Amino acid sequence: MNAPIEFSSAMPEVVIEPEQSSRNYWRDLWHFRELLFFLAWRDVKVRYKQAVLGAAWALLQPVVTMVLFTFVFGKLAKMPSGNTPYPLLVLSGLLPWQLFSAALSGSSGSLVSNSNLISKVYFPRLIVPLSALAVALVDFTFVLALYAGASGWFHVWPTWRLALLPVFVLLALLIALGAGLWLTALTVKYRDFRFIVPFLLQVGVFVTPVGFRTDFLPNWRPLLALNPLTGAIDGFRWCLLGSDFHFSAESFFLSLTTAAILLATGLWYFRATERTFADII
Amino acid sequence: MDDNVILVEGVGKRYRLGVVRHDTFRDRLMYALQSPWRRTSTQGNGDPTEFWALRDITFDVKRGEVVGIIGRNGAGKSTLLKLLSRITEPTTGRIRLRGRVGSLLEVGTGFHPELSGRENIFLNGAVLGMKRAEIRAKFDEIVAFAEVEQFIDTPVKHYSSGMYVRLAFAVAAHLDPEILIVDEVLAVGDAAFQKKCLGKLKDVATGQQRTVLFVSHDMAAVSTLTSRCILLDKGRAVQIADTSTVLNTYLDQVRQSATYVAPADRTRPCVAAIEVKTSRGNCVQAFGEALEISIVVDHPEPIRSACLSFQIINQFNHPIQHHWVFAEDRVFADRPGQTTLTCRIPKVRLNVGTYSLRVHLSEPPGGKYIELVDGVCGFEVIRLEKPPMWGWRPHACAYHEESAWNVAST
Numbered sequence: 001m002n003a004p005i006e007f008s009s010a011m012p013e014v015v016i017e018p019e020q021s022s023r024n025y026w027r028d029l030w031h032f033r034e035l036l037f038f039l040a041w042r043d044v045k046v047r048y049k050q051a052v053l054g055a056a057w058a059l060l061q062p063v064v065t066m067v068l069f070t071f072v073f074g075k076l077a078k079m080p081s082g083n084t085p086y087p088l089l090v091l092s093g094l095l096p097w098q099l100f101s102a103a104l105s106g107s108s109g110s111l112v113s114n115s116n117l118i119s120k121v122y123f124p125r126l127i128v129p130l131s132a133l134a135v136a137l138v139d140f141t142f143v144l145a146l147y148a149g150a151s152g153w154f155h156v157w158p159t160w161r162l163a164l165l166p167v168f169v170l171l172a173l174l175i176a177l178g179a180g181l182w183l184t185a186l187t188v189k190y191r192d193f194r195f196i197v198p199f200l201l202q203v204g205v206f207v208t209p210v211g212f213r214t215d216f217l218p219n220w221r222p223l224l225a226l227n228p229l230t231g232a233i234d235g236f237r238w239c240l241l242g243s244d245f246h247f248s249a250e251s252f253f254l255s256l257t258t259a260a261i262l263l264a265t266g267l268w269y270f271r272a273t274e275r276t277f278a279d280i281i
Numbered sequence: 282m283d284d285n286v287i288l289v290e291g292v293g294k295r296y297r298l299g300v301v302r303h304d305t306f307r308d309r310l311m312y313a314l315q316s317p318w319r320r321t322s323t324q325g326n327g328d329p330t331e332f333w334a335l336r337d338i339t340f341d342v343k344r345g346e347v348v349g350i351i352g353r354n355g356a357g358k359s360t361l362l363k364l365l366s367r368i369t370e371p372t373t374g375r376i377r378l379r380g381r382v383g384s385l386l387e388v389g390t391g392f393h394p395e396l397s398g399r400e401n402i403f404l405n406g407a408v409l410g411m412k413r414a415e416i417r418a419k420f421d422e423i424v425a426f427a428e429v430e431q432f433i434d435t436p437v438k439h440y441s442s443g444m445y446v447r448l449a450f451a452v453a454a455h456l457d458p459e460i461l462i463v464d465e466v467l468a469v470g471d472a473a474f475q476k477k478c479l480g481k482l483k484d485v486a487t488g489q490q491r492t493v494l495f496v497s498h499d500m501a502a503v504s505t506l507t508s509r510c511i512l513l514d515k516g517r518a519v520q521i522a523d524t525s526t527v528l529n530t531y532l533d534q535v536r537q538s539a540t541y542v543a544p545a546d547r548t549r550p551c552v553a554a555i556e557v558k559t560s561r562g563n564c565v566q567a568f569g570e571a572l573e574i575s576i577v578v579d580h581p582e583p584i585r586s587a588c589l590s591f592q593i594i595n596q597f598n599h600p601i602q603h604h605w606v607f608a609e610d611r612v613f614a615d616r617p618g619q620t621t622l623t624c625r626i627p628k629v630r631l632n633v634g635t636y637s638l639r640v641h642l643s644e645p646p647g648g649k650y651i652e653l654v655d656g657v658c659g660f661e662v663i664r665l666e667k668p669p670m671w672g673w674r675p676h677a678c679a680y681h682e683e684s685a686w687n688v689a690s691t
Contacts, residue, residue, distance in 0.1 A: 039404075041666045119406060120390040121390055278368045
C-alpha cells in the first residue's frame, strides 16, 4: 500500500480562483455522496437519543394533529369529506405536509447547525441541505406506516395509483428544497430567517388543504392552487384514496412550475453565495 | 505543471473588518434605504475596513516534498491553509492543485459526542472525503493507531480528551491523500502520542511519497520533518528556502522583538528597557547554563520604596519563576535618574520550550502599581545533552530539579 502515487486521470487538477467556484462542482458532489448519507444517518441516529419514547415521537405528532383536525374541520366546521373517512382525509394531507415541513425546517437550518464543518472542511455545501431532505424522508416512512395501518382500519385498500405516489413525494421534496436553499443561504448571512421558518410553517398548515378537501371548495380552488403544496396534497389523495378523488392536472402542473422556479432560483442563489459561507458563517 | 503538485500564483486574501457588516436583514435594509448611492463593495487599497490576511503569495511544491509554513501569530498561516484546502477562496491569484487534499485543520471536526467511536470513524472519514469501503478497509488500523479498542462502541462524549484527540488524528492520518495539510495538530495529546503522530507524518511523506504542508510553532518538529520552509510575516511570504535558512531568519525575527524598549512618550517613572542575555545568543538558552536579565528603570523623580520583579512565563501562559528586588534591601531609585538592574540565574532549570517575561514595577506597601510590561523578550530553552527515550517535550513538565536515583533490586 506504500506504492508511490501515480498521476493519472483519476487525479485531476483543481484550479482555485477568485469569484469562481470549482469547475468540478457536480463531480465533487457525486464524490461526496456518501457524506450525504452519513450526515442524514447521524441526524436520524442522534435525534431520539436520551428520549424515553424514542422514535415514537415521530408518530405521536401526526396522530395528535389528525385527531385535532378531524375534530376542528370535520366535527366543528362540518367540512365535507365525500366518501372518505375524515381521519383518513386528514392523514393523507398530513403525509405530504409533514414531509414538506420537516424537509423545509431541516434544510433551512442545516448550514448554520453544521457551521463547524463548513468553516473547517471543504465539500460541496449542497450536501448539507440535501441530507436534511433525507432525514425528512426517514420520518416520512414512519408516518406512511401509520397511514397504512389507518387505511386498513377503515377498509380503504390501495389501487394501482399507489405506484405513482413517489412522483408526489418528489414534488413535495423539491418544493421544500427550492425554498430551503433560499432560506438556508440567507440564514448564513441574516439570522432573521431562522424566525421566519417556524412562522411560515405555522401559518402554512392552515392555508394548505391539509384538513379539508379542495374539490368541495370550487370558489377557493384557484386561490388554493397558488400554494405549490396543493398540487402535492391533491396528488397524494388521488394516489391513496382511490376513486373518491379526481386528478387535477392544472393544480399539478401549477405546483410543478412553482417548484421548478423555486428550485432553479434557489440553486442559483445558493451557488452564488456558497463561496462566502465559510467567511461569514 | 510537471512534478509540481501545488502551484500558488500571486494569491491574496482580503477580509473586511466588522465596520460595515449587516448581520441582520433590518440593518441591510436600513443601510440600503439611507444611502442607496453608496456602493456595497468599495474597491481600492485605502479602505480602512479591509485587511489583507495574505498578499502576493507565490510558491510551488513538488510531489513528495514536506514543506513547513512558519511565522508568528497572525502572519497568515492558517488563512493560507484554508485557501489550499478550499474552505475559503482567494481574493486574488490562482492556486492549482493536483490530487486529493486532506486537511487536519482541527482534529475531531465533525465528531458527534453522542455517537460511538466506531460511528464517528465512519462519519469523520466521510467528512474528510473517504469512501465507506475505504474506511472499512482501514478501520482496524485506525482503531489500533488510536489505542481505543476497548471503547470503540462507547459514545465519544465519555472519552477522555486524550482518547478523543487520538481517534481524531488516527482517522485523518489514514486518509491517504496525495496532499496532506497539517495545522498545529501536534499541540494536543501526550508526548508519546505526539511522537507517534510525527512518526506517522514522516512515514506518509517519505514512505508513501505524499506531499505534506506542515504548520507548527514547534520548531523541533518543523526541523525534523520538513526540508523546505515558507516564512510568513504580516501576510507576505518573506522567505522561501531550505528549512535551516528559514529557521535562522525566523529566529532573528523573534530576536528583534526580544529586547523591549519603552515607547518614547513615557515621562513618569517607568520600565525603559528590558533585555534577555541568553547563553547561546539568538534568544536561545541552553539548559543548565547562565541567563541574565537586565531591566532599565527610568525615574526622573525618586520612587519612595521601589519594587521591581519579573516572572518567566512559559508557552502555556503559566508563570514558572518569580524574581524580585526591593529598594529596602538593595537601595535603588531613591534619587532622580536611571537604574539598570541585572538578575543573573546561574543555572537555568526550565524545561525546553519558549518563554517570555512579565515585568512589574511598583511602590509597595500601599504605594501605587507603576507599570506592568507583559509578553516581552521571548526566548527559547533547549537542551544540548542526549535526550531521554521520549525526547525533550515542552509538555513533559515546567521545571527540572536536580535529583539522584537510587535503584535497589531484591
